[in-house]
Amino acid sequence: FIHAKCLGELEYLHNTAVCVDASGTIVAIEPNCNQQKAVETLYARLGWSLDNVAITVARHELQFFFPGFIDTHVHASQYPNVGVFGKSTLLDWLNKYTFPMEASLSSLSKARRVYTRCIRRTLANGTTTAAYYATIDVKATNLLADLCYSMGQRAFIGRVCMDRLGPEYYLDESPDHAIAATRATVEHIRRIDSNFELVSPIITPRFAPACSSEMLTRLSELQKQTQLPMQTHISENDNEIKLVAELFPDGKSYADVYDTHGILNEKMILAHAVHLTEEEADLVAERKAKIAHCPCSNSALTSGVARVRWLLEKGIQVGLGTDMSGGYSPSILDAARQATIVSNHLIAPGGQLSCASQEERDKAKLSIEEVLYLATKGGAQVLGLADKIGTFEVGMQWDAQLIDLGRVPDDVAEDDYAIHGNLDIFGWETWDERIAKWVFNGDDRNTKKVWVRGRLVHE
Ligand code: GUN
Ligand code: FE
Known part of the structure; x- marks a missing residue:
């Protein structure tokens, strides 16, 4: 483990047993x-x-259990568009690809397939837990x-609220309408999962440019009444x-717009946060809002590189997001890989690599161990679930994956190796080196089994 x-x-945790009861809770962890x-x-x-x-056992030296990945920002409704963005950047990408696709999912048969x-x-x-934007x-x-409930994925389900910026055919007619629609989803989820144990609603103003001031205020009131989590995009x-500066001329900054509308608090998950100023990041930290780092999307849509070390040093909790389909990959392992790679392009707290000292450059870099933390426990903190998921500890839920790094069976010739393993592990690597190979070369072939709350949800 x-x-x-x-x-x-x-x-x-070598030679260890983790005992899970029928409710999916870890009740004992025993070494030896x-x-x-x-x-x-x-x-x-x-x-x-x-x-x-x-009893499920890691069958050989190169299998291990790892906590399930947590995707803190993903648009289920954009899934058919993964990989399709051309040379567009955010605003034209939304108009050209995103709004038409999301609108088309009002067809329930299409939505079901997607x-x-x-x-x-x-x-x-x-991915055992996902914070989804729907439509x-x-x-x-x-x-x-x-579908999340029946397929067993832990999920936050956001009914997207937007009363401007979108095309006429894809807009809330009023903030009242958005509130009623959000409440309808809350009530629906309450009927299928009364305590929001597996599936929870999440209040989802798309982002400030797509929400009138009244919309933000009304959603803030709803959040205060319900204490539900919230998610949006920032900077x-x-x-x-x-x-945002044009639409909210009284706002001191993007973060200030959310703050003055009452939605910058410990329940808010902010995606991207690429271009926050020092003052904005300090405000986010003070309000205890969380950040979903989406490196794949930030590179694909040429948005920039978020300064994760800088955010962490301010005490902000950070998780990883695929941001499909701004990001093209469904994999949080991929997000972890990209989080470490893009961090190499930064110095702390920002600026050009070429004029930074070696020490500054090294500081900004995120290690394998750090990005795997963001992919699991960091994500759990962002979603307010750190007492339930993200690590293997007594009292926590069995949300886990069985990883196989791919061993050449004894009776397989060296030349046939490729069909058995994608990582070329020779056996003499240290565990840290094996994990590095997994992060940089691994994919879903290495994910043999996946459990949520003790239930096997993928094999
Ligand atoms: N900002 C507002 N909507 C979106 C979206 O769907 N994806 C991304 N990446 N950014 C957004
Ligand atoms: Fe997004």
Whole structure:
């Protein structure tokens, strides 16, 4: 069992048993359980009969369990567009590709196909929890909640609120309409999962340019009544930031616009945060709002590079997001890979590599251990679930993936290796080196099984 309990460090639990009860909760973690006998002794102590338990073991040296990945920002409704963005940047990309696709999902049969594939694909990549944006259509949004519930993915479901900027055919007619629609999704989810244990609603103003001042105020009131989480976008792209300044001439900054409308608080997840100023980042930290770092999208749409070290040093909690389809990859492993790579292009706290000292450059770089933390425990913090998921500890939920780094079986010739493994692990690597190979070369072929709350949801 391998997990990241704190930033920058992986803990390796060799020869360990993790016992999960029928509710999917971890009830015991025992070292020195490599022998069947030890497992039996442990089960006797727990008072469990071996007849009633299923034992899953890492079958060989190169298999291990890792906490499920947490995608803190993903648009399920844009899934058919992954990889399609041409040379566009944010605002023309929204008009050309995004709004038409989202609007088309008011067809429930199309929404069912798209959402089912999105969930299946993210589960196959080890994403056990996702904070989803759906569309403005309530029925299709509720369908996404139903599908996550039945397919077993832990999810936050956002009915998208927007009363301007979009085309006429894809807009809330009024803030009243957006509130009623959001409430309808909340009530729907309450019917399928009354305590929001697996699937929860999340209040979703798309972003300031697409929301009138009244819309933001009304959603803030709704949030205060319900205490639900919220998600939106912030400071992704230069033209977007200029647009916010034009639309909210009284706002001191993009972050200030959210703050003065009452939605910058500990329940808010802000995606991107690429171009925040020092004052804005300090405000985000003070309000305890969270940030979803989306490196794949930030590169694909030429938005820029978010300064993650700088945000972390201000005490802001950061997780990773695929931002499909701004990002082209459904994989949080890929997001982790890109988070470390793009950090190489930064100095802390910003500026050009060429004029930075070596020390400054090194400081901005995110390590493998750090990005894996962001992919799991960091994401759990962002979603307010750090006491439930993200690491393997007694009392937490079994949201996990079984990873296989691909061993050449004894009877396979060296020349046939390619069909058995994608990582070229020779056996002499240290565990840190094996994990680095996984992060840089791994994919869904390495994800053998995935569980959420103890339920096997992908194999
Ligand atoms: N800003 C507003 N809407 C969106 C969206 O759908 N994707 C991204 N990346 N940024 C946005
Ligand atoms: Fe997004």
